[in-house]
Amino acid sequence: MSGKGLEGVVAAQTTLSHVYGEEGRLIYGGYDIADLAENVSFEEVCHLLWFGELPNQSRLDALRARLHEGLRVPAPVIDLLRQAGPESHPMAILRTGVSALSFYDPEAEDNSPDANLNKAIRLTAQTCTLTGAIARLRQGNEPVEPRADLGLAANLLYMMLGRVPDELETRIMDAALTLHAEHGMNASTFAARVTAGTLSDMHSAVVSAIGTLKGPLHGGANEQVMEMLLKIRTPERADAWVREALERGEKIMGFGNRVYPTTDPRAPILKRLAEELNRRGDGRRPWLEISERIQATMREEMDRRGKKIYPNVDFFSASVYYTLGIARDMFTNVFACARMAGWTAHVIEQFRDNRLIRPQSEYVGAPPRRVAPIADRT
Numbered sequence: 001m002s003g004k005g006l007e008g009v010v011a012a013q014t015t016l017s018h019v020y021g022e023e024g025r026l027i028y029g030g031y032d033i034a035d036l037a038e039n040v041s042f043e044e045v046c047h048l049l050w051f052g053e054l055p056n057q058s059r060l061d062a063l064r065a066r067l068h069e070g071l072r073v074p075a076p077v078i079d080l081l082r083q084a085g086p087e088s089h090p091m092a093i094l095r096t097g098v099s100a101l102s103f104y105d106p107e108a109e110d111n112s113p114d115a116n117l118n119k120a121i122r123l124t125a126q127t128c129t130l131t132g133a134i135a136r137l138r139q140g141n142e143p144v145e146p147r148a149d150l151g152l153a154a155n156l157l158y159m160m161l162g163r164v165p166d167e168l169e170t171r172i173m174d175a176a177l178t179l180h181a182e183h184g185m186n187a188s189t190f191a192a193r194v195t196a197g198t199l200s201d202m203h204s205a206v207v208s209a210i211g212t213l214k215g216p217l218h219g220g221a222n223e224q225v226m227e228m229l230l231k232i233r234t235p236e237r238a239d240a241w242v243r244e245a246l247e248r249g250e251k252i253m254g255f256g257n258r259v260y261p262t263t264d265p266r267a268p269i270l271k272r273l274a275e276e277l278n279r280r281g282d283g284r285r286p287w288l289e290i291s292e293r294i295q296a297t298m299r300e301e302m303d304r305r306g307k308k309i310y311p312n313v314d315f316f317s318a319s320v321y322y323t324l325g326i327a328r329d330m331f332t333n334v335f336a337c338a339r340m341a342g343w344t345a346h347v348i349e350q351f352r353d354n355r356l357i358r359p360q361s362e363y364v365g366a367p368p369r370r371v372a373p374i375a376d377r378t
């Protein structure tokens with residue numbers, strides 16, 4: 001069968017981002033991801049995705065004010081989060097919370113360009129607030145209110161950890177959000193565009209996307225990477241652990257990406273951020289060293305098997321988030337906070353020139369037949 005997993009299929013045109021797979025390069029609106037991660041804030045990336053250009057100072061100030069306004073989440077939605085049990089996954093809680101936001105959004109059913117832009121801004125900010133509240137509630141703490149003096153990256157950390165992050169932590173979170181904001185027609189973005197393509201509404205589209213991001217083959221991989229690092233525990237154990245897992249036919253989480261037959265360009269940037277965080281630690285955090293050992297073993301094993309499998313965005317983001325003090329099961333929610341900017345930009349783009357997305361399937365079932373009376377059926 002051709003097209004399994006829709007590999008190689010172009011499902012839409014976009015001005016938002018492009019993956020140059022062979023070269024291992026990713027651009028958002030023409031800007032290289034490394035340039036953006038180094039030089040702009042997440043809010044500036046949001047502006048680029050929603051308005052097509054990086055903002056000047058006054059436009060940035062205006063967007064920051066609107067995002068800050070958007071951080072407010074109606075109290076009943078926070079109360080809804082309290083109903084989740086300890087076994088509910090934070091991404092399931094986020095999916096429910098974001099869906100409930102539509103009850104209180106005056107523009108929930110309005111698909112006009114203005115309303116969709118307003119919702120994009122609100123949803124991106126509110127996802128940070130919900131993520132902060134979910135993290136706090138899971139640890140038995142009360143959610144904290146966002147602070148007017150902090151940007152989105154710092155506010156997200158503040159609302160999750162309950163303390164104001166320092167300059168380095170803020171800069172690293174800003175870069176991590178930038179690197180996760182957008183990535184062409186990835187699975188969750190596709191889900192969002194399929195939903196928008198039926199002329200449903202923006203909340204429905206991003207709820208589809210959150211459910212899709214949750215899976216371990218997509219955004220859920222960062223949590224799995226951390227689980228692996230914690231299981232391996234010490235750098236000396238990494239090599240044997242990886243070889244044994246591969247021997248059992250298992251995949252190593254944080255490796256491989258359909259669109260990169262080479263290193264995912266976001267991985268080395270995240271590795272550098274993890275190094276920066278590590279340098280100022282007490283030197284007892286083994287996560288980066290374990291990750292490097294895994295990377296070396298994977299290089300050897302994949303070369304031997306003739307496969308082009310390299311670290312992806314999730315591999316080093318696990319060490320970054322964990323070192324920042326974020327709980328392992330909250331990693332994918334942080335990814336969702338960033339990707340909300342990309343999803344909403346894609347929904348706006350889909351509505352601008354919509355056509356229903358409706359592929360076909362190849363039928364491999366029974367040949368045509370007639371219904372037998374129930375008494376005659378085996």
Ligand SMILES: CC(C)(COP(=O)(O)OP(=O)(O)OC[C@H]1O[C@@H](n2cnc3c(N)ncnc32)[C@H](O)[C@@H]1OP(=O)(O)O)[C@@H](O)C(=O)NCCC(=O)NCCS
Binds near residue numbers: 217309313
């Ligand atoms: C991302 C991913 C789903 C892409 O999948 P895909 O394009 O459908 O590629 P496949 O799963 O068909 O993999 C192709 C081959 O590479 C191998 N492979 C892919 N990822 C691998 C990994 N992480 N570890 C070991 N082997 C891997 C597969 O076993 C397969 O081998 P085979 O041809 O002998 O059966 C896949 O690489 C994966 O599952 N990675 C781990 C999860 C992850 O990190 N996801 C986050 C992506 S950003």
